[in-house]
Amino acid sequence: MTAxxxxxxxxxxxxxxxxxxxxxxxxxxxxxxxxVVFALAKQGSRFYQREARAANATLANVxxxxxxxxxxxxxxxxxxxxxxxxxxxxxxxxxxxxxxxSLASVRIVQGGSPDDGWFDTRGLSPDAIVIAGSxxxxxxxxxxxxxxxxxxxQVFLQVNSGAMSRIRYDSGDPDAVELLATAFPVGRVxxxxxxxxxxxxxVVSAHQAGPxxxxxxxxxxxxxxxxxxxxxxxxxxxxxxxxxxxFMRYELRNLSGLAARYGALYTASADAPHEEARRELxxxxxxxLSTTDGAFAGTEELVAEYAVDLKFGITAVDQxxxxxxxxxxxxxxxxxxxxxxxxxxxxILAANQGPHFIRAVRVRLxxxxxxxxxxxxxxxxxxxxxxxxxxxxxxxxxxxAPFARVRTIQADVALRNQPRxxxx
Amino acid sequence: xxxxxxxxxxxxxxxxxxxxxxxxIVVVVISLLTGIGVYAVRVASMVDAAAGNARQAVQTRxxxxxxxxxxxxxxxxxxxxxxxxxxxxxTDDCRSTxxxxxxxxxxxxxxxxxxxxxxxxxxxxxxxxxxxGPGSLGGPVNLIDSEPIGLRGNFVVxxxxxxxxxxxxxxxxxxxxxxxxxxxxxxxxxxxxxxxxDTLASCDARAASVAATQQIRARMVVGPIAR
Numbered sequence: 001m002t003a004x005x006x007x008x009x010x011x012x013x014x015x016x017x018x019x020x021x022x023x024x025x026x027x028x029x030x031x032x033x034x035x036v037v038f039a040l041a042k043q044g045s046r047f048y049q050r051e052a053r054a055a056n057a058t059l060a061n062v063x064x065x066x067x068x069x070x071x072x073x074x075x076x077x078x079x080x081x082x083x084x085x086x087x088x089x090x091x092x093x094x095x096x097x098x099x100x101x102s103l104a105s106v107r108i109v110q111g112g113s114p115d116d117g118w119f120d121t122r123g124l125s126p127d128a129i130v131i132a133g134s135x136x137x138x139x140x141x142x143x144x145x146x147x148x149x150x151x152x153x154q155v156f157l158q159v160n161s162g163a164m165s166r167i168r169y170d171s172g173d174p175d176a177v178e179l180l181a182t183a184f185p186v187g188r189v190x191x192x193x194x195x196x197x198x199x200x201x202x203v204v205s206a207h208q209a210g211p212x213x214x215x216x217x218x219x220x221x222x223x224x225x226x227x228x229x230x231x232x233x234x235x236x237x238x239x240x241x242x243x244x245x246x247f248m249r250y251e252l253r254n255l256s257g258l259a260a261r262y263g264a265l266y267t268a269s270a271d272a273p274h275e276e277a278r279r280e281l282x283x284x285x286x287x288x289l290s291t292t293d294g295a296f297a298g299t300e301e302l303v304a305e306y307a308v309d310l311k312f313g314i315t316a317v318d319q320x321x322x323x324x325x326x327x328x329x330x331x332x333x334x335x336x337x338x339x340x341x342x343x344x345x346x347x348i349l350a351a352n353q354g355p356h357f358i359r360a361v362r363v364r365l366x367x368x369x370x371x372x373x374x375x376x377x378x379x380x381x382x383x384x385x386x387x388x389x390x391x392x393x394x395x396x397x398x399x400x401a402p403f404a405r406v407r408t409i410q411a412d413v414a415l416r417n418q419p420r421x422x423x424x
Numbered sequence: 425x426x427x428x429x430x431x432x433x434x435x436x437x438x439x440x441x442x443x444x445x446x447x448x449i450v451v452v453v454i455s456l457l458t459g460i461g462v463y464a465v466r467v468a469s470m471v472d473a474a475a476g477n478a479r480q481a482v483q484t485r486x487x488x489x490x491x492x493x494x495x496x497x498x499x500x501x502x503x504x505x506x507x508x509x510x511x512x513x514x515t516d517d518c519r520s521t522x523x524x525x526x527x528x529x530x531x532x533x534x535x536x537x538x539x540x541x542x543x544x545x546x547x548x549x550x551x552x553x554x555x556x557g558p559g560s561l562g563g564p565v566n567l568i569d570s571e572p573i574g575l576r577g578n579f580v581v582x583x584x585x586x587x588x589x590x591x592x593x594x595x596x597x598x599x600x601x602x603x604x605x606x607x608x609x610x611x612x613x614x615x616x617x618x619x620x621x622d623t624l625a626s627c628d629a630r631a632a633s634v635a636a637t638q639q640i641r642a643r644m645v646v647g648p649i650a651r
Contacts (some may be wrong), residue, residue: 078643088591138611138641138642138643139585139611140585140587140609140643142587159525159528159529160524160525160528160529160532161524161529161532161585162520162521162524162532162534162584162585162611163585165521165522165523165524165532166520166521166523168523170523193589193590194590195588195590196590197589197590197591197592198590239588241587
């Protein structure tokens, strides 16, 4: 057996490790480095989160804004720009009061978003807009015949048409009536365009499927037939076309009242303590016979979260004079004369005014970040180097700190469905 | 012979016993690193594919819009009467009227307008991939020779449901003694498609698996045209 040699003393000393002083120095230096790294990481993380909040506000704004733009651009589609003035609309003056009586492609309600004082405290007065048209389908359904049932009417549709085939209507299908109910929901407006181009409007009340699918219209408003009015439907109205017309309202409001669907959104947390007061951009479908812009239950859609302001302006034809080119005028959001043209069509009586003269709608939507990460406001009015606008909004009482950052997008949306509406 | 810096025997014996553990730990670490690497490559490739799919979807939607706008321009260039007569002739089978009962109602009015048909007048709708580059739609590159494969776009527009609007035509005689004109509404269903240029034009399995298709529908008022 051979004993292993003992390592030299110098070698053993070199493997002896660190002294206490060395360890203390290294630990202290390491501690300082750790503190610096932690501070930098914390600062970087905070900066990232703040930018992410601003980015989220911008993204929410863009998504909601795009939806709003597309709906406004579609206003008046398969409808009339102004039922009160359109010479191709029959019998409007006998319709019951309500959204239908005021049927127009666009109606702007200045300061129309509901407010319990939250907006007013912050110097804001968000508008609302009601747009009408066919938002559900691009199809018109060929009519086989229209039958008067006294005050109401039954509209029989042609079965073998492109439009009916595209909703997959099959007269033998037991669910066929549901297809009809989906294409023409109860309570919505049915528009019938006869072969002379005259438009007639009624409200859907029931459906019947089978080989003779038909839609029953409510007693009011009643369809006109030629025996009553000269513009009324002629004969069996065969060859007329029918389509749905809906009224959509965009406004800013708090949806906490719909607790089952949206209640969880309004629960405050440590990083967002003011959730109960948040507002959203909401799209809702209106009941055409309601005189108070009442909505169909369950049609509320949250389009953009944390909205704080919504304003509308218009570009409209200002003067229509025989022999001269019409002139255009742009009214900025907040202009007091906007409702002279874009208000309730049924009450606008002056010449050269009315929603059918609108050629574009200027939309301005502001949303805020979820967290209020600023302690001071930006007073754009007092500093001439800062353009006027809404940059921050106070979430505390009376518009006080903390302040959340606000992002605003604005665009002019052309109304493609009424470029040539000049009728008086 | 002994080594000057040899370790004590107990230490050597202990380390010799632990040699298997060292190999095991090294293998585990290498396996973990390999797994992380494979996962990273997989994630990167999925992100890349998702971005490519999103781009293809957007391009396809624009192809569908391109088709609708091109047909609208074509109908507005004085050819509406001819196209309308072909729609009413109902010689084409169309997807947008496929559920119309032919036995009862006959073939539904429809005419398909293909991109190639509109291009016959010398108009060029898209640049194909080739020697000058990847073409209008860009697209994938061959990983072997770095040559662009490119994307091929196409559209077909189905014109259906011709209906008289009933609106009077300004300046025409409505008394029935002069020439009679009308405005007609047609429904245009535009179907756009984008797929790699090296797939076959016919519907083979590979083309079907990588092609993107989108459809938009518009209503067009054409006229005035002679009744």
